Every structure is written in structure tokens, then in C-alpha cells.
Amino acid sequence: MDTQTCPIDLSDEDILDAMKNIPGYLDITTRDFKEVYLLAYNQALHRIKHSLKARDIMSSEVISVKPDSSLEEVAEILSENGISGVPVADAEGRICGMISEKDFLIHMGVKKTGTFMTIIAQCLQNKGCLALPIRRQKAENIMSSPVVTVTEDATAFEISGILTEKNINRVPVVRQENRLVGIITRSDIVTSSCSIGY
Numbered sequence: 236m237d238t239q240t241c242p243i244d245l246s247d248e249d250i251l252d253a254m255k256n257i258p259g260y261l262d263i264t265t266r267d268f269k270e271v272y273l274l275a276y277n278q279a280l281h282r283i284k285h286s287l288k289a290r291d292i293m294s295s296e297v298i299s300v301k302p303d304s305s306l307e308e309v310a311e312i313l314s315e316n317g318i319s320g321v322p323v324a325d326a327e328g329r330i331c332g333m334i335s336e337k338d339f340l341i342h343m344g345v346k347k348t349g350t351f352m353t354i355i356a357q358c359l360q361n362k363g364c365l366a367l368p369i370r371r372q373k374a375e376n377i378m379s380s381p382v383v384t385v386t387e388d389a390t391a392f393e394i395s396g397i398l399t400e401k402n403i404n405r406v407p408v409v410r411q412e413n414r415l416v417g418i419i420t421r422s423d424i425v426t427s428s429c430s431i432g433y
Contacts, residue, residue, distance in 0.1 A: 293417030332378030
């Protein structure tokens with residue numbers, strides 16, 4: 236039996252006190268009681284983890300940009316909203332890409348392992364502004380595509396696995412014809428996980 240998922244370590248004294256508070260007589264040992272409790276707890280946890288769906292935790296007011304949005308506009312949107320990435324959607328709301336800080340860095344010539352501080356270091360070394368070569372480009376020129384998406388029926392458990400496996404920080408939620416209806420970030424998963432105790 237996996238006792239690691241139990242949030243607290245139950246002592247025999249805890250169990251005896253709990254059993255004393257149950258009206259009537261129980262013909263059960265503290266060990267049996269603890270095993271039944273842990274099994275029930277783990278079963279409830281499993282049920283909750285798999286019943287919480289994307290629609291329950293997604294942000295439905297999604298900030299997005301158009302494929303022909305200028306990179307200056309995209310950068311301003313990211314900065315003003317304190318976010319590190321946005322979906323790129325066409326006029327009908329169909330998702331066609333994602334654009335993030337990482338896409339900017341890569342297209343500015345910073346290595347995949349580079350950071351914003353790499354840019355600062357190069358600027359301070361008088362190597363010029365790395366953003367100038369991409370200044371006139373559009374979102375569609377640097378966005379990542381195809382996009383990893385989920386439907387509203389995807390479970391929080393599945394989404395957490397996708398974020399980890401793909402090493403991404405957000406996943407768009409789509410309906411038929413890849414129409415954008417929401418977005419889920421790592422922090423949404425953490426918040427939902429904490430609210431149900433896993």
C-alpha cells in the first residue's frame with residue numbers, strides 16, 4: 236500500500252481516539268483501520284485528480300495575438316500583462332501558433348540555453364541591440380507551430396503530464412476546428428492541485 240500520498244502520518248493513538256468517537260462497537264484493529272483509511276483517501280484522491288477537467292481550471296479570457304501582429308506589439312502585450320507567452324490565433328479564433336520569450340531569444344540569435352541576461356551581457360559588451368534584426372517581423376515569423384493543445388475534457392492530471400513531457404509552461408484549450416477557448420498554465424495546475432490536496 237502506498238502511504239506516501241497520505242498528507243499526515245497517522246499514529247495508532249490518533250486512530251484509537253478516532254475509533255473511540257465512533258458510536259457503537261468496532262471489531263477492527265488500528266492497523267486495519269489505518270489501511271482502510273489510506274485506501275479510501277487514495278481512492279478519493281485518484282477520483283478527484285481524474286475528475287478535474289481543463290474547463291474547470293482554464294482561464295477563458297485568453298490574451299492572444301494575430302499572425303500579422305508586429306513583434307513590437309507582441310512584446311508590449313507580454314510586458315504589459317506580465318506573461319511570458321501568448322497563443323497566435325487567426326481572425327476566426329483558430330490557433331495557429333504560440334509565441335513566447337524563448338521564441339524571441341532564439342530568433343535574436345541567443346542559444347536555446349540562453350536567457351534575457353545573455354542579451355544584457357551582449358548589449359553591455361557593445362555588441363549592439365540583438366532585437367534590431369527581427370524588428371520588422373511579424374508573430375507568424377517567429378511563432379512555434381504546430382501547437383500542443385488540449386480539449387476541455389482533458390484532465391488536470393493529463394495536462395500536468397503534457398506540460399512536463401513537452402517542457403512547456405502553458406497549453407491552449409481548444410474546441411472543434413482548433414478554436415481557442417482557454418489557456419492553462421503551470422500555475423493553474425499548481426493552484427488546482429493545492430485546492431484538492433495532491
